Amino acid sequence: MNKVNPFKPNSPVSTGMFAGRMKEIVLLEKALFQTKNGLPCNILVTGERGIGKSSLMMILKDFASGYVETLEHGKFNFLTIGGMVSDKTDLVTLIRLIERNVQREIGKTDALRKYLSATWAFAKRIRIMDSGIEAEDAISDPDIIIDEFAYSLAQTCERISRPEKGEERKDGILFIIDEADNASDSLRIGYFFKVVTELLQQHGCHNIMFVVVGLPEIADKLLSSHESSLRIFNQVKITELSPSDRKRVVDLGLEEANRINEDKTKISEEAKSHISTLSEGYPHFIQQFSYSAFDFSSDGEISSDDVLDGAFDKGGAIDSIGARYYAADYHSKIKSDEYRQVLSIMAESMNSWIKKSEIREKFSGADQTLTDALAALTKRKIILKNSSARGEYRLQQRGFAIWIKLFGERRK
Structure with a gap:
């Protein structure tokens, strides 16, 4: 079924499709x-x-x-x-x-x-x-x-x-x-x-x-x-969109799709809720998850399975988001799985400050490896060190934390 996909993960949305x-x-x-x-x-x-x-x-x-x-x-x-x-x-x-x-x-x-x-x-x-x-x-x-x-x-x-x-x-x-x-x-x-x-x-x-x-x-x-x-x-x-605004973004996209496509598309409320949750209110993520779900749908209705398959399959929304924003920091700039484990632990706190002692409790490597990891990640500007409180660190962006959590969950 050939349809024009109305969602735009690679560019700003037009005024007519703006929500919130x-x-x-x-x-x-x-x-x-x-x-x-x-x-x-x-x-x-x-x-x-x-x-x-x-x-x-x-x-x-x-x-x-x-x-x-x-x-x-x-x-x-x-x-x-x-x-x-x-x-x-x-x-x-x-x-x-x-x-x-x-x-x-x-x-x-x-x-x-x-x-x-x-x-x-x-x-x-x-x-x-x-x-x-x-x-x-x-x-x-x-x-x-x-x-x-x-x-x-x-x-x-x-x-x-x-x-x-x-x-x-x-x-x-x-x-x-x-x-x-x-x-x-x-x-x-x-x-x-x-x-x-x-x-x-x-x-x-x-x-x-x-x-x-x-x-x-x-x-x-x-x-x-x-x-x-x-x-x-x-x-x-600028902060995350509210759940109602996230769903409005999806509705506006489908309204545009049904205006330009002969074959109409609808979406279940559960599917919209999945997009809302996965995106965490980031408009770009909403566009990407919606774009991938729209592509996976083949029967005129976007279901929860379409959203999840479009999100987690290889080459899907999560891979696209990572390639565009975070893959370089997570892969190219880091050669050690132990350093990536530090990021995964920090991602549980999103981009809030977390103490080194709290990271150590969950870290499987040696203390010196943890110290080296925090120093290297700080130097490469992948994480920030709190200048006002000793031994506290955080990820620079909440979106990076979301991507790490989703990426890690997919691997599991």
Whole structure:
């Protein structure tokens, strides 16, 4: 039976198939409203892998760009600029990325192209400096680069907020900087955002909103480069979906399937409950378990057996989740089964702190092996050591703990 599978484990879900997160959506909508009215509100969005950060950002983009009407404030019309950070992104690269995206989004008429070329002229001097070509006006000082960048950004926002020659008026500019946890120390990401936001205010620009997205460790990276950087953000911590929202995700997927497929598909309540339990509320996991169950179903109804076979069979949902997120940490970075046993013991506490003495009670190896394992796993950043309490450790992500438990249970 050939059917289009509506579930999307490899990409963010569209606005029409989004479920839950009402509290977060309302907060983001209010932040847009504040920024539109001259009270900029910057947001730091954190959450583990697979928790739904990217899907939530798609909702924010649709709201900000006016593609979708918001819950309480009608439609917005922000210039929306996205970008990602890698461990190789330095200050010059980040500014080039932003400049290029601004040019793409609004440099569509001759008048605006000329305006942007003049306003962002400083970027050409950075390019000269970065290429090694000597020039009298080349910029090399990071603080001067940031100052020029903030001024150009303020001027651009002023132009699109008060357009000329019949151009469309914008409410401001929204920047979404994703995967910010990848930022290298040399980028000084916290310092960058702290200084830029202060300079924008000095230039009288109050309609720019920054949304920085990443794994939970991004907060430490911001703090390490500027102790006051977290104060410029309202923090949104994305957590697991509730059981009712998990089931709603499944229902929305099947509604889409039945809209596009001639042969209809239904699901039992018990099967939905299995997907809810297995996923632990991680949206990516819900999509993957639902995708695999949909593929295993051959009679028009997804049963509990379809869910479990799709989850635990070789090449099924658990293998797919592991390959995408955790296999490298669990296999490639670890050559010892005893080290993996330490992870399995820690996974019973999910990502809560666990004492070394509690691990030792269940560990089958020697004390020295346990000490070596904890040191090696900490060095490789697979687990964290509690700096505030001696002899306590935890897994970095709850999702990793879930995968270890499910993987281990399948092996049993």
